[in-house]
Amino acid sequence: MEPPTNLISEAYDVLDANDQSSYTQPAANLYPHQWLWDSCFIAIGLRHRDPERAQIEIISLLRGQWQNGMLPNIIFSPDKRYERDRNFWRSWINPDAPSEVATTGITQPPMLAEAITRVGEMLSPSERRDWYRRVFPSLLKYHLWLYNERDPHGEGLVLQIHPWEVGMDNTPPWMTELHEHQLNLWIRAAKKTHAERAIDLFRRDTRRVPSNERFDAIEALALFDIQRRLRRKIYDIRRILDHSMFAIEDVGFNAILIRNNDRLKAIAAAIHEPLPEEFTTRMKKTEQAFEELWDPLSSNYFSRDFITHKLFKDPSIGSLLALYAGSLPKDKADAIVSQLSDKHSFNSHFPVPSVPLNSSWFKPDNYWQGPTWVNTNWLIIDGLKRYGFLEEAKRLRETTLNMVTSYGFSEYFDPNDGHALGTPAFSWTAALAVDLSLSPIRI
Ligand code: GLC
Numbered sequence: 001m002e003p004p005t006n007l008i009s010e011a012y013d014v015l016d017a018n019d020q021s022s023y024t025q026p027a028a029n030l031y032p033h034q035w036l037w038d039s040c041f042i043a044i045g046l047r048h049r050d051p052e053r054a055q056i057e058i059i060s061l062l063r064g065q066w067q068n069g070m071l072p073n074i075i076f077s078p079d080k081r082y083e084r085d086r087n088f089w090r091s092w093i094n095p096d097a098p099s100e101v102a103t104t105g106i107t108q109p110p111m112l113a114e115a116i117t118r119v120g121e122m123l124s125p126s127e128r129r130d131w132y133r134r135v136f137p138s139l140l141k142y143h144l145w146l147y148n149e150r151d152p153h154g155e156g157l158v159l160q161i162h163p164w165e166v167g168m169d170n171t172p173p174w175m176t177e178l179h180e181h182q183l184n185l186w187i188r189a190a191k192k193t194h195a196e197r198a199i200d201l202f203r204r205d206t207r208r209v210p211s212n213e214r215f216d217a218i219e220a221l222a223l224f225d226i227q228r229r230l231r232r233k234i235y236d237i238r239r240i241l242d243h244s245m246f247a248i249e250d251v252g253f254n255a256i257l258i259r260n261n262d263r264l265k266a267i268a269a270a271i272h273e274p275l276p277e278e279f280t281t282r283m284k285k286t287e288q289a290f291e292e293l294w295d296p297l298s299s300n301y302f303s304r305d306f307i308t309h310k311l312f313k314d315p316s317i318g319s320l321l322a323l324y325a326g327s328l329p330k331d332k333a334d335a336i337v338s339q340l341s342d343k344h345s346f347n348s349h350f351p352v353p354s355v356p357l358n359s360s361w362f363k364p365d366n367y368w369q370g371p372t373w374v375n376t377n378w379l380i381i382d383g384l385k386r387y388g389f390l391e392e393a394k395r396l397r398e399t400t401l402n403m404v405t406s407y408g409f410s411e412y413f414d415p416n417d418g419h420a421l422g423t424p425a426f427s428w429t430a431a432l433a434v435d436l437s438l439s440p441i442r443i
Contacts, residue, residue, distance in 0.1 A: 007405055008437050012049060013131065014409045015042065016432035020061040020077070021316075027112050027411065027423040029278075030208045032082060034075040036061060036108040037167050038428050040115035041375050045431025055131060058115055062138045064103045067096040069145030071112065071162055072103035088227070094234045105235030106162045110146060111257040113139055113263035120267075120434075132271045143264055146257065154282070156289025157249040158257060159306040161240055162226055164317070166250045168354065168368040168376075170215050170362045173303040173312035175369075177246060182222050191218050208412075213365050213421050239443040247306035251293050252318030256326035256379070258286055262326065287327040290386070299335040314361065317354040317368070317376050323383025333387045340380075340392060349401045350376055351396065353415035364414045371412035371421050374400060374429045378436065382395050385441065394441040394442045404433045 018025045023034040024042045031038075039057050047054040056418040066073035078085045078101075086102040088125070097103060116135055122129045150158035160166055163174040183191070205214050215223065226246060233239040240246060261283040268275050293301045296310055301322040321330055323336050339345045345356040354368045354376065355361045363370045377400045384393035403418045409429040413420025 004405060006400070008434055009411060011434045011437075013431035014114055014425045015046065015427060017425060018427045022056055023075075024427050026427045027076075027425060030205060030423045032079070033077050033085070034064070036064075036071055036073045036373075037111045040111035040362075041378070042431045043115045044118045045428075045434040047119045047122045048434055051119055054119045054122075058112070058119065059133065061112070061242070062135070064098060064099065064100050065142070065157060065430060066094070066103075066145075068149065069141040070107055070149070071110075071142050073108035073167075074104045075127075076102045080104075090231060091133055091229070091235070093234070097235075097296060104164075105230055106165050107146075108165060108167050109253050110142065110260045111256060111284070112142065113260040113267060116267060117269045121168075123383065125289035129271055132267050136267060136271060136273055138266060139267065140273075143176055143261065144276075144279060146409075147279065151282070152237070152241065154285075155284070156285035157254050157293075157304075158286075159247045159249050160253055161230065161237075163223065166253050168252060168316070168318060170366070171252075171316045171318060171368045172314040173248060173250070173316065173318070174246075175219065175361075176312060176314065177248065177305075178219060178222050180412070182246060183218070184225060187221050188217060188226060190415065203345070212363075212369075214367055223285060224422055235254055244307065246425065248305055249293075249304050250318060251301050251303045252321040254286065254293070255318075255321045255323075256292055258290060258325040258327050261286065287325075290322075290325065290327060293322075294332060299332075300339075301332075301336075315345075315356055315359065316333075316361075317352065317373075320352065321379055321383075322375065322381040326383065326386050330387070332401035333383075337384070337387070337389055340396075348372070350399060350413055350415050350418040352380055354412075357415075364416055365421055367422070370415060372403070372415045373412050374404065375433045377433045381436070381441075390441055390443045394443060397436050397439075397441055401433065401436055402431060409433065 015024060023039060025037045026035055032297040039061050043054040043057040046057060064072045076082055089104045091103045093104055109353055118133055123131055146158050154177040163169050229245060230240060230375050293304060295302055295313060300315055301319050302313050303318060304311045320336060323333060341347050346352050346356045348357055349370050353370055353372055361369050377396060381393045381396050403413055406421045407413060407418050408424060409426055410420035410424055413421060
């Protein structure tokens with residue numbers, strides 16, 4: 001079955017409505033700024049209609065790059081209405097932050113090399129080389145930053161310091177840690193006194209989206225507190241780690257890094273740019289170290305604690321993203337794929353749920369604890385194709401496009417009946433629906 005042709009034009013309408021001229025906001029009102037991995041997915045969709053606009057989407061992400069190489073997860077809109085957001089992060093307290101734009105002090109999954117490559121595919125060979133030359137220095141600087149700052153012991157895996165860095169905000173491993181170790185005295189007091197209603201008054205998200213579809217109020221408060229502590233350490237990773245704050249080597253983030261390292265290597269080769277030898281060694285080490293996340297008892301990959309190396313054995317969509325890495329031995333890839341066809345696990349009516357159906361975390365409407373997201377489906381489809389699971393990839397592409405055709409370009413979807421959740425008119429859902437529609441899988 002091929003998707004109806006008006007799906008593509010309706011998707012472009014969503015992207016046009018969210019277009020801020022040099023970048024695309026993820027959704028009006030709820031997400032008015034530029035987000036890192038969102039813009040990567042958006043560029044992957046936009047390239048089909050207008051590769052030049054897709055290039056602008058990526059170039060505008062680079063405005064936010066810090067001197068040390070970090071790409072922030074958010075570049076704030078300069079609009080007066082968002083002064084509170086900018087002041088809350090106050091990126092300018094760190095001398096590495098850019099002076100022209102205000103940003104956060106944390107990053108998001110490194111999808112940039114993938115987006116650069118996909119946009120490059122739409123260009124002529126000489127345009128592509130120019131494109132690669134233009135963005136390569138910033139791309140390399142970003143990956144070097146990931147290794148220098150986020151793999152301080154040279155172990156191969158990179159660590160994250162805030163759930164927002166993994167882009168799957170309330171995914172189980174992070175929430176386990178949050179509840180066990182990050183609720184300080186005043187948050188516990190707020191919990192005891194049932195201050196939830198008062199907390200919700202200060203949130204933008206629960207004014208736009210039903211509160212049962214988001215973090216609960218206590219979790220939101222804990223995140224606020226973590227952010228405040230990061231700010232107090234002026235986003236300096238040495239000071240942050242000295243105070244043993246949250247540090248997790250997330251399975252999804254590291255899988256995405258492995259794949260994007262490959263993309264970066266191909267970009268460098270295409271323009272004959274040598275890569276630093278130490279960097280090449282470290283990239284190789286990531287692939288080996290990724291195997292330390294494998295738990296033979298449950299035949300699955302898991303995130304782990306940076307300090308104790310304890311695995312967080314709650315399966316979630318992050319475990320499935322291992323497929324996208326493309327570096328897994330075949331038998332382990334097979335084990336991951338079998339979870340996708342298991343009716344008790346990830347095989348819901350509208351797959352792929354963000355946690356398995358039989359998990360104690362599973363809630364069909366709650367953000368990254370059950371709903372289906374189009375970006376993770378896109379990553380899984382890519383992984384399936386590379387391992388030769390073409391039937392599975394084809395099926396998932398079809399169910400994803402059916403879901404979007406029937407229920408719209410929502411932020412996320414109920415994995416059982418497909419109904420729309422989160423904010424409507426969400427940019428990456430639209431962009432990736434375009435990309436999936438125009439990328440049929442032939443067997
Ligand atoms: C939500 C998502 C995150 C995304 C952001 C902007 O916070 O969890 O992944 O980047 O919205 O769309």
